[in-house]
Amino acid sequence: MHHYPEASADTAVIFDFETSGLSPNYGDRAIEIGAVRIKSGKVVDRFQQLMNPGFRISGFIESYTGISNELLKDAPACEEVMEAFADFIGEDNLVAHNASFDKRFLEAELERVGIHFRGNIACSMLLARRIYQRAPNHKLGTLVAYRNIQAEDVFHRALADSEMTSRLWLKMIEDLQSQYLLPELSFATMQKLSRTPKSKVHSFLSSFSSE
DNA sequence: TGCCAGGCCCTCTTTAGGGCCTT
Numbered sequence: 352m353h354h355y356p357e358a359s360a361d362t363a364v365i366f367d368f369e370t371s372g373l374s375p376n377y378g379d380r381a382i383e384i385g386a387v388r389i390k391s392g393k394v395v396d397r398f399q400q401l402m403n404p405g406f407r408i409s410g411f412i413e414s415y416t417g418i419s420n421e422l423l424k425d426a427p428a429c430e431e432v433m434e435a436f437a438d439f440i441g442e443d444n445l446v447a448h449n450a451s452f453d454k455r456f457l458e459a460e461l462e463r464v465g466i467h468f469r470g471n472i473a474c475s476m477l478l479a480r481r482i483y484q485r486a487p488n489h490k491l492g493t494l495v496a497y498r499n500i501q502a503e504d505v506f507h508r509a510l511a512d513s514e515m516t517s518r519l520w521l522k523m524i525e526d527l528q529s530q531y532l533l534p535e536l537s538f539a540t541m542q543k544l545s546r547t548p549k550s551k552v553h554s555f556l557s558s559f560s561s562e
Numbered sequence: 563t564g565c566c567a568g569g570c571c572c573t574c575t576t577t578a579g580g581g582c583c584t585t
Contacts, residue, residue, distance in 0.1 A: 367584095368584090368585080369585070370584090370585050371585075372566065372567090372585060373565085373566060373567050373584070374566070374567040374568080374585095375567095376567070376568095377566065377567070379566090379567095379585080382585095410563085411564065412585065414563075415563090415564095447584090448583085448584075449569090449582090449583045450584090451569050451583090451584080452583075452584035455567085455568080455584095456585090474569095474570095476583060476584085477570075480582090480583095488583085489583070490582090490583070490584090491583090491584090507585080548571095549571085
């Protein structure tokens with residue numbers, strides 16, 4: 352897999368996992384993957400698949416996600432789905448909301464099928480904490496409302512959350528471009544911004560725009 | 563319905579603690 356951090360920020364795969372819990376190191380597995388591919392700011396492809404983790408999920412996860420054990424019973428195994436998702440990712444850069452969480456599951460599930468993921472992942476939450484410092488909080492649902500982004504009819508399903516994260520990602524690009532008069536933002540610049548101390552965000556963007 | 567992990571980030575910090583996010 353080759354990845355291109357110098358690629359434009361508006362071309363990427365935005366993805367989201369639903370899982371049986373919080374930690375793959377403690378036996379949790381993916382139960383659903385959803386993704387939206389954007390190219391030059393437009394949605395050009397989608398991926399959504401439930402997957403059977405091989406055990407019953409808790410009642411908490413059933414009600415949190417709306418994904419029942421009954422639904423998972425006939426779903427393909429994680430390994431089969433993850434191989435297909437690796438093909439879907441291809442060479443694109445990745446985005447997720449609170450990416451450290453989704454990255455852990457992506458790496459753990461891909462390792463199970465012999466794929467060592469080495470791509471770039473940007474975090475929309477870290478960016479939103481810098482760009483929307485006055486938002487009430489930086490949960491996906493709050494940011495969607497805060498920025499008047501079209502919501503899906505459900506939350507906590509993989510494709511719906513991916514769709515909303517993709518809209519948030521594009522909105523952040525749009526807001527940065529209009530606020531700092533930037534002609535184009537690279538994926539790498541977005542990643543750098545997500546690691547810039549909050550107090551230095553303005554100077555980072557100002558210096559970048561004058562380069 | 564929740565507090566199982568872990569990275570980020572602030573503060574009454576660095577020999578640490580706790581809230582925010584994700585499921």
